[in-house]
Amino acid sequence: MAGFYFLIFSGTQEGRASSNAVRLSAPETFQSAPEIKLLQPSSRLLAECETQAKQIQQRISIPTNLLVRAPYILIGDYETKTLDALHRKAIQPTEYALNVSYFDLQPDRPITIIALSSQERYQQVAYDLDQRKTGSYYGYFQSDEMRIVLNLTTGSGTLGHELTHALAQIDYPDMPEWFDEGLASLHEQCEFSDEGNQLVGISNWRVQILLSALDRNQLPDLKSMVQQIRINTDREALTYAYARYFCLYLQQKRLLSPFYRKLRTNREFDETGQRTLQQLLNVHDLSEVDADFQQWLTSFRVKPKQ
Known part of the structure; x- marks a missing residue:
């Protein structure tokens, strides 16, 4: 888990495009991560994820793959096995660790994570979905849509930052903005505790x-x-x-x-x-x-x- 986590959550500047982009490794190169046993999603939530996933994918102008792991919808221009590894070895352990320290409420609605393999494709998808001109930024959380869009190749902590925002939106939606940004920014560069649960x-x-x-x-x-x-x-x-x-x-x-x-x-x-x-x-x-x-x-x- 440490190797994959470092790839996703380390970097020079969260939110800014880096000229020294780190490409996402193939799943077979990831170090082993502990299996996080999560509750089975309700049939309602699973159905919502599947419906919403197809609707979002149809709005994207570049070819993408889709994987539903309720409450998460993963979309990206990566192979499906890479999206699955992203879920198992980054998203699940991070959600678990954040829940240990902070969050009590489990996601009750779909959370979409769109991971792109270049800054150009990230900017295109941001415009496709939100008519958003991202400039040099390479990740954002659209709170009203519970959607994260990011350039995954930067090797920075954007995913950790934005995932903290998404889970906090469910657990404590009226959190003071300074603390919301401080807590999210804290997780743009961090490591797991020795016990692996925080x-x-x-x-x-x-x-x-x-x-x-x-x-x-x-x-x-x-x-x-x-x-x-x-x-x-x-x-x-x-x-x-x-x-x-x-x-x-x-x-x-x-x-x-x-x-x-x-x-x-x-x-x-x-x-x-x-x-x-x-x-x-x-x-x-x-x-x-x-x-x-x-x-x-x-x-x-x-x-x-x-």
């Missing part, structure tokens, strides 16, 4: 955005980031990086999973998550956390070679 986020390229802002005294305080109802598009890259690394900060304190579950319980009176964070971190105001978080952040500076 995902552990690790550092990635986004830290340089934070360190640069910190050096220029332009890093917002934590309260300002958390209080956002909607992420300001003018500072989107900085907010995504901030949210990701604050999730990593909570993870290292073993508070990330408790925060998710407690916030989901408190959703009616804590729209942004500020109160729940104050309770978990045992502070009266989030400004009390800023110094510790910034000090922790500096530990990611690359030390010059001697």
